[in-house]
Amino acid sequence: MLQDILVTGLVNGGVYALLAIGFSLIFGVARIVNIAHTAFYMLAAYCFYTLLTKTGLGFLLSGLISVGAVTLFSVICYRLVIEPVREHEAAVLIATIALALVFQELMLYAFGGHFLGIPSTLEGSVRFLGVSIPYQRLLILVVAGASLALVWFVLYRTRLGLAIRATANDLEVANLMGMNVHRVAMATVAISVALAAVAGVVVAPVFVVDPFMWLAPLVTMLAIVVLGGLGSMKGSLIGALIIGYVEAITVFAVPAGAYLKGAVALLIMVIVLLARPEGLFGVAFEEER
């Protein structure tokens, strides 16, 4: 059972990390709580499904096109819907909620309310430490790791990354130093949604695809970023692993309580917040005057 927990926790944690880091990035830089983050994940999953089943493109090409299309779409949405209301935090909040609802209803209208299954990219499984792991889940882990490494590279080894980190640190000063804050925000949105889209493409074959699939990961992801500290990449990664393991433990140790795994994850988040109000690695933002 221990091996099951170790492996399942890692795989789940990897998926959550992909989502959480993107969300954290947007919040840290643009100070936007993007409720539509997992809705983009859903869009990517549907796009992948459509490309796979309706056109003859293979997995790799469909996946790349889906990620690219959704990223582009997100930048357009940002320009049209979010940027005009940037100064009003409250408006941005419900703009993202409304956007997510629009996506949900569009998918509901286009594909109907039933559940769709995407064929697995890789079939078969491997035995590791006595646990049978399907290749698809290993793929998720590998892709998650690679994406995170890529994001780390961009953030810490490129000028764009430097600009992003500077803007996240202090928006006003970055603006004063001549960085085009709007461009940086758009780039951040693009990177963040690209991560969510990648998650959608690799994870969708493992889960079922339906227009409401964005709600459950949203809650878990919010719990993770809050737990790890809003705006902190390291915090999101560690938070994702913690929650991944908490869920795995709940399901394996208490089989009759598997339905509680969401509530338990949230409870952990609340407890951590009581002890550390900014999350584990969170940065307490100075009140901007």
Added chain:
Amino acid sequence: MLRTLIAAPCFALAALGFAAGAQAQTIKIAILGPMAFVQGEHHWNGAEMARDEINKAGGVNAGGKRMRVELVRADTNEIQSVPDATNAVERVITRDKVDFLIGGFRSEAVLAMQEVAMDYKKLFLGVGAAHSKLGLNVEQNYERYKYWFRVSPTKDVDLARTLFAVLGSIGQQIRNDLKTDTPKVAILAEKAVWTEGLVAAAQKNLPALKMEVVGLWQPSAVATDVTAELSAIDRAGAHIVFTMLSGPVGISVGRQMGERNMKAVAWGINVEGQKEEFWSAAAGKAQFVSTLDTYAEVEYTPKTIAFVKAYQARFKKAPTYTAATYDAIMMLKDAIEQEGTTNADKIVAHIEKAEHVGTGAVATFDKRHDLVWAVGKTSGIAVQWQDGKKVPFWPPNVKGMQPFKMPAR
């Protein structure tokens, strides 16, 4: 002369008006369901088939008057919002002035919808919600709730009886094939109120059926990953996975069992497994998943095969249990014609006593206005997914049934 010239056409028009009025007498039936989803779709399709069949044959003969059936499509949106459903019921009753209500799906919503319908004393034939409370209300307060009948499915506790009947026959097949005395059963039931009674009944009855319960796993109804549960079930060496699943977790179970090449076979309630889209939703992996169902091309009743074939030809998909709106409308038609009136109280009295041969069941009602359970009459059938098709295999004595298959060992 002028007066006659004016009066005659007026009289003629009036006479025409009367005749047209008499001909235009309609029986309005509201079909209530989540129309954006599969269940509502089948609600509506079954009803349309009934309406077209009745109107083509000249309508319903209510005490000498020929009345057409007119359907009102009411989207309750019950899956997303219970108040939307009650608003829809009130709207069809007060605005559209319907005579009868048919449908409903989500039990929590139907409980609220039932209240509204009973307030107005309108006949409400339930097609879709299995919760016993709906029938219990009739027993506890007959005068208020007598206008409710559950046409489909049987109430939740009766589903258990079918489940155990089939489980017994599958168990016997395992005993013969695998030469083992006590087949091992893993109970995989979603955490929900409706499974509580079934789980308790299973834990009590399975040993009596000479089967061993190796464990109970309860994922959430919307769980998308059941690897943990299935790993544990594998390790426990179960032969049968006894499923009680109504949500999308049913798809995950089917798919992940196939991906892991599990030797156990899944039988039970798997509502997603009843839908045609199940095979592709499980990415073609859900081989040998079996579930309770209502419609297949078998002679469950003398009318079943014709109905299923006609439905398939018209809508290009097989009916699920919510298409029993067809049976509900036919039941109403028979009641109206035999009582000669559309008066709700008389129809209630008639349905209570009559037996209706429908397409999904031969229906009689008990004092809770629930279906009386009997194998071959209202028990439903059991189907198994084999190579992308739903193959019916139980009750074995019904014409059209095929053998149950097990994964190769």
Added chain:
Amino acid sequence: MYWFRRGWAELRNEIFVLPSRTLVLIWVVALLALPFVYGDPYVMRILTMTCIFAVFAASWDLLAGYTGQVNFGHALFFGAGAYTSALLSLKLGLSPWLTVFAGAAVALLFGFLVGYLCLRLRGSYLSLATLAFPLIALGLLFAFPDFSGGELGVSGLRRLVLTPTANYYIAAISMLFIVFGLWLLADSKFGIVLHAIRDDEVAARASGINTPRYKMTVFAIAGAAAGFAGALFAHYLRVAGPSALEVALSFQVVIWGIFGGVATIYGPVAAVFILYPLTEWLGSIPGVGELRLLIFAVIVLLVLLFMPRGLTPWVRDKIETQCPRCKQRNGVWRKVCRLCGAALQAQVAGTQRLVGHQ
């Protein structure tokens, strides 16, 4: 006779001078007179639900707009009120008239609890933490299905009164009481303190205000109002189920609140009165019905683009202006302030009016 003249004087001097107040008066009169003019039970049902949700939205605004504690889990209080009232009236057989208040009381306690837990949290942390509470409550409800009815909830509740008209009046009158009460509270010294806490909590603390006490009190009051709405909801539908706690409901109230205009109390109420019947009406049109949520979301997005502070502030700015000297509001057609006589339009052509309402 004196009271008549006094009443008429009040009307003329206080209410009719401002278009916004006149609108509110018209709305109140219309609400109370509706059953006599148009007694359709369907319309009354829609408006009863609207009134219940209006209380819910107004209570959220007190919390989010005035103290800046944007609550993403407001459905917790709604559901707590609904379930408490349902369980007490069903299991103990108490009259719904009593249990509704018991529901509000329990929701008040929940308010204190959540307020206490969230004392040290700020901004987005608080919002996201509050999201968790209704979900944890849902988990608990599912864990004890014998007590709570699990996913089906508690059903078979008694109505407060029987006829649709009576139910409508109960909902409308309690809504008017609660909303006006909340508005009076927000418009008082208490409200000023809340504004101070939202704008700069450190400065408020430095001025000697016991901010934790105020924050918890507001949570409790908002919770009680939401719980009352929840209890009315349960007894009206006769079912109290997990749908009273779901995330969608919490998000819905956030949308209503911000759409209508935060920190106004009347803003969310207006939003509910506009949006809820609109979506219901859309739902009843045959072809459009299934797209209603989409249309709702698109309307919200469009309105946000043009009125980012919300609907009511925008409308108010169109029909009223603020006097630059005494800061009181006047009808937009006026040239001089009705109270201090200062000129309202700028004297020099081409200058912009720089004073706006906060």
